[in-house]
Amino acid sequence: FFDHIEAAPADPILGLTETFKNDPNPKKINLGVGVYKNEAGVTPILDCVKQAEKLIFETETTKSYLPITGLPEFGRLTRELIFGADSELVDGGRAVTCHCPGGTGALRIGADFIKQQNVAAKMWISDPTWANHYQIATAAGLKFERYPYYDRATHGLAFERMLETLNQAEEGDVVVLHACCHNPTGIDPTVEQWERIADFISEKKLLPFIDFAYQGFGHGIEEDAQGLRIIASRCKEMIIASSYSKNLGLYNERVGALTIVSADKETAARVLSQMKIAVRTAISNPPAHGEKVVTTVLSNNELRALWESELTAMRERIRNMRVLLVEKLKEAGAGDFDFITEQNGMFSFSGLNKDQVEILRKEFSIYIVGSGRICVAGINAENVDALAKAIADVIKR
Numbered sequence: 001f002f003d004h005i006e007a008a009p010a011d012p013i014l015g016l017t018e019t020f021k022n023d024p025n026p027k028k029i030n031l032g033v034g035v036y037k038n039e040a041g042v043t044p045i046l047d048c049v050k051q052a053e054k055l056i057f058e059t060e061t062t063k064s065y066l067p068i069t070g071l072p073e074f075g076r077l078t079r080e081l082i083f084g085a086d087s088e089l090v091d092g093g094r095a096v097t098c099h100c101p102g103g104t105g106a107l108r109i110g111a112d113f114i115k116q117q118n119v120a121a122k123m124w125i126s127d128p129t130w131a132n133h134y135q136i137a138t139a140a141g142l143k144f145e146r147y148p149y150y151d152r153a154t155h156g157l158a159f160e161r162m163l164e165t166l167n168q169a170e171e172g173d174v175v176v177l178h179a180c181c182h183n184p185t186g187i188d189p190t191v192e193q194w195e196r197i198a199d200f201i202s203e204k205k206l207l208p209f210i211d212f213a214y215q216g217f218g219h220g221i222e223e224d225a226q227g228l229r230i231i232a233s234r235c236k237e238m239i240i241a242s243s244y245s246k247n248l249g250l251y252n253e254r255v256g257a258l259t260i261v262s263a264d265k266e267t268a269a270r271v272l273s274q275m276k277i278a279v280r281t282a283i284s285n286p287p288a289h290g291e292k293v294v295t296t297v298l299s300n301n302e303l304r305a306l307w308e309s310e311l312t313a314m315r316e317r318i319r320n321m322r323v324l325l326v327e328k329l330k331e332a333g334a335g336d337f338d339f340i341t342e343q344n345g346m347f348s349f350s351g352l353n354k355d356q357v358e359i360l361r362k363e364f365s366i367y368i369v370g371s372g373r374i375c376v377a378g379i380n381a382e383n384v385d386a387l388a389k390a391i392a393d394v395i396k397r
């Protein structure tokens, strides 16, 4: 049965982490995978999470199954976070939410739902994007096309080309958008651009599917939701896949959410009934621990305030590293990398090419994804000098 099976290539990002782990060089630097690291190079468990876990440990009385959609309170708190506490979408009944295993689980169950319910046949996905987007669309049985996103010349958004290409979309197609901190470029639309995107999508009758994996990593919890909220103000229907992996550091607990907004609450109730089928056929019901942590932190005033301060510290550390890297690159004679400070979230497209990336790995034990994407969260005061010098060296060859 299995003889014909060919070996699959390693995931280009997760595979890089494996190679990094096996590198004996004590000065090695991992700027590959998108995982936050603190100044000491550690991916910490947040204090708010530790405290919530203590509360859960003391009060939990059963490990019996959760509802298919997860805890209702989890859904409500998630809607509050993405739409804003004042939004009618929090309690109005038009938006329904399921806990899914991570943002990935939400994307996949959302794509399954689209396929199963004949919502659409095609997705438009940015080029470049997090590679799993293309794979998830295909695995769910949907076709996809790419729209340009990155302008190499300006290190900015290829906004006009993006809309020109999306003009070829047909009524009813799905458009996948990153809400903030675009992976891999770190480039997000401005508020004015979001307004144009929202008008465009609404006029062309496309369905926005928003991937919200980095809320709080760009400019703040509310600020990062601006684009999504502009879309929600102009489009009556939308899908959101959000994640708590990064902003609560719950990577391995697999906590994400799929939220679907319908035009009215009667439709939303029918949508929810079919979302439950999509969840049941994929995972039956969600894992509880991470979901309880999120629900506890977001609903407890003290823990919520602690979370916000911890999230702010993560975001500010990354911003500081952007500034420091650009300074050190200038000092090392690598040239002008000012665009790095304009970008948001964990990632930047450095502009380094495949060959340069390979030299950095082989000669300097610096690990960067082949596209030239660097995870800024892997930089700290201790490794930034060596990093900037190595990049300058490679660029000047």
Ligand code: PLP
Binding pocket: 034, 101, 102, 103, 104, 105, 130, 178, 183, 211, 213, 243, 244, 245, 246, 251, 255, 256
């Ligand atoms: N979407 C984007 C753009 C991502 O970068 C990630 C990162 O892992 C995800 C979704 C999935 O996140 P999760 O770990 O919550 O599945």
Ligand code: TYF
Binding pocket: 011, 013, 014, 032, 033, 034, 035, 130, 132, 183
């Ligand atoms: O892009 C990243 O680095 C993160 C983590 O298959 C990740 O989104 C990378 C690859 C992958 C799953 C998660």
